Amino acid sequence: MLYDNHGRPINYLRLAVTDRCNLRCFYCMPEEGIDYLPRKELLTYEEMERVVKLMVGLGINKVRITGGEPFLRKGMMEFLERLLQIEGLDILNITTNGTLTGRLVPKLKAMGITSVNLSLDTLDPQRFFEITRRDSFDTVMQTFHELLENDMPTKINCVVMNGRNTDDLIPMVELAKDYPVDVRFIEEMPFNGSGASDKNHAWAYLQILEHIKLKYPNIVKLEDAPSSTSFNYQIPGFKGSVGIIAAYSRLFCGTCNRIRLTPQGMLKTCLYDDGVFNLKNLIREGGDDEHLKTALLEALRNRAKDGFEAEEKRNQFGLPVSESMATIGG
Ligand code: SAM
Ligand code: SF4
Numbered sequence: 001m002l003y004d005n006h007g008r009p010i011n012y013l014r015l016a017v018t019d020r021c022n023l024r025c026f027y028c029m030p031e032e033g034i035d036y037l038p039r040k041e042l043l044t045y046e047e048m049e050r051v052v053k054l055m056v057g058l059g060i061n062k063v064r065i066t067g068g069e070p071f072l073r074k075g076m077m078e079f080l081e082r083l084l085q086i087e088g089l090d091i092l093n094i095t096t097n098g099t100l101t102g103r104l105v106p107k108l109k110a111m112g113i114t115s116v117n118l119s120l121d122t123l124d125p126q127r128f129f130e131i132t133r134r135d136s137f138d139t140v141m142q143t144f145h146e147l148l149e150n151d152m153p154t155k156i157n158c159v160v161m162n163g164r165n166t167d168d169l170i171p172m173v174e175l176a177k178d179y180p181v182d183v184r185f186i187e188e189m190p191f192n193g194s195g196a197s198d199k200n201h202a203w204a205y206l207q208i209l210e211h212i213k214l215k216y217p218n219i220v221k222l223e224d225a226p227s228s229t230s231f232n233y234q235i236p237g238f239k240g241s242v243g244i245i246a247a248y249s250r251l252f253c254g255t256c257n258r259i260r261l262t263p264q265g266m267l268k269t270c271l272y273d274d275g276v277f278n279l280k281n282l283i284r285e286g287g288d289d290e291h292l293k294t295a296l297l298e299a300l301r302n303r304a305k306d307g308f309e310a311e312e313k314r315n316q317f318g319l320p321v322s323e324s325m326a327t328i329g330g
Contacts, residue, residue: 002059016329018068024133062091066329098143115153176240184243193324227257253306270310
């Protein structure tokens with residue numbers, strides 16, 4: 001088992017396999033002027049597999065594939081097959097926008113993907129277009145139904161945006177009434193590629209909860225799993241559950257069990273840090289597994305206590321976070 005310098009067990013890697021995306025969610029990416037990484041700057045599949053194997057050897061047993069949009073990267077299904085063969089990797093999850101995922105769902109289920117998080121911020125097609133700047137609502141809903149028809153455990157990620165989709169919160173909650181899905185509301189964070197955000201207007205955890213309680217005062221708190229990032233709730237009679245992720249308030253740092261690897265191989269020990277070292281460079285300079293292991297353990301010995309400390313330490317100029325979430329993976 002891996003532990004950090006604050007005694008937190010680390011068993012979860014979030015692996016962002018590409019920075020490219022076919023949507024342009026305004027909270028994640030600017031509409032234009034995106035400089036995608038040149039292909040040679042991306043970790044290759046072989047490099048990612050090597051890193052995952054090494055980390056699993058150290059105690060990681062859960063990996064989430066994310067991006068950008070993972071299924072935009074050619075060869076993704078073969079890569080997933082290879083990861084699934086790694087002994088000791090118990091859980092392999094995917095986060096996707098659902099635009100390219102629908103027809104792949106039966107295969108994903110058959111090969112052993114544990115669960116899928118589908119990003120969906122509204123049930124209104126016009127609002128979907130305004131948020132994502134693309135006309136893909138029907139396709140994403142088809143993926144939603146494919147996931148359920150194939151009994152794929154499914155969570156819905158819904159970013160709460162002041163004045164943009166707050167009218168959608170109750171219809172989104174009610175998805176869990178009709179379907180066995182966990183609907184999770186995520187506080188909007190300033191990882192939008194431009195840095196422009198109005199923190200004062202962000203809907204925080206309690207505000208989201210109070211809003212839901214107005215319609216469903218009988219909502220019941222569930223016991224959260226030890227490293228859960230969401231506060232979870234059940235509404236009596238609902239098939240699924242409702243969760244709220246205080247990602248901007250950073251209420252879950254005390255039990256955070258995750259590290260991140262960006263598409264260009266930067267290791268992040270906190271969502272809010274700006275990368276602690278570049279694994280790809282170490283690999284391409286000929287670093288052997290012992291080197292990689294030593295660097296990783298060293299990074300975990302210096303992990304920030306929480307997202308506030310990580311953000312404070314991230315640069316000497318005190319610049320706030322502004323990078324696109326597509327370069328981190330969420
Ligand atoms: N493209 C895939 C998708 O959208 O599911 C995977 C990558 S996306 C960066 C991962 C998750 O991060 C999504 O659920 C998305 O809603 C969330 N996300 C992106 N930008 C965010 C922001 N500024 N604040 C909160 N969540 C954000
Ligand atoms: Fe693309 Fe996901 Fe970012 Fe939306 S949230 S722009 S789908 S990477």
